[in-house]
Amino acid sequence: MKLVMVTGGIRSGKTDYSERYVLEHGVSPYFYLPTALPGDPLWEARISLHQEKREARFLTLEIEPAALLKKADSGEVLKEHILHSLTVEGSLLLDSLGLFVAACLAENDAVWQGTVNGVLDLIKRRTHLTVVVAEEVGMTLVPGTREGRLFTDRLGEFRQIIAGLSEEVIFVLSGLPLMLKTRTIPG
Template structure:
């Protein structure tokens, strides 16, 4: 049965650093499952900076959408991050929230059938003000609903605030 830790918070709140430290405390060879597409040059540099943060202990896997297709039995897996993973569904489905949420939930449920410890990083993008355009509002809703879905299934939920971890569940 899967063990699930959700780490959430705002941008630059310390989520990834906390998650990496936690994963290396649980395993001498954790898996880092990166879900991002490279959208532009600045984003590529962010990804490279994240890669540089990890040492030789890490097994790195890149998977944009189909995270359940990998065998993680008995492993500690850090998935970074749900926000970028959802972005892939959202854009592939032409901003269709219902279809994106359904597909993401189905894929997530398939992942949790594996006996592994999953450490999931996500963003609380809805903590800020109301987005000024429809696409951003739709994605914020999608992100919020998926975060709730994952948090309900999680054994543990940590909120990162200014580099400080706050246990929620």
């Protein structure tokens, strides 16, 4: 397992950095696994911008729109899609952990723990490079709503687990990488 976590704030450049990292350190085929679900027009414009900027060598693993129409719970569709996509053979960029956590907020604690365990089990089985983009939380005020606190808690805990398993953890600020954890070279 070769796992790398790239973290940073909103619009910090973590996705651009992660894409370059996968292309430089991974092996073909290169898979891009977005976790953004279609929503309002501004969000869809942001998704389109990401798609236009993405290097042509990436094969994007997107949810088919028909799959979203079949189930009322888009979070469940996203979860199934991510679990299935983690089995692909090749380098994989999962962008982003925060959107995935947000899509699963309705899960009770037991179901959520099962979701986390399922994702971690599949990541541990991967033999190719896996880069997980994870938004940084906890560097600002405590959210004023129950859902906001739940999101912060779940994403923060999930990020810490991923960071612990990762060979490298990179914090991106203003497009610049700061190595928080690097591979230990034996000897």
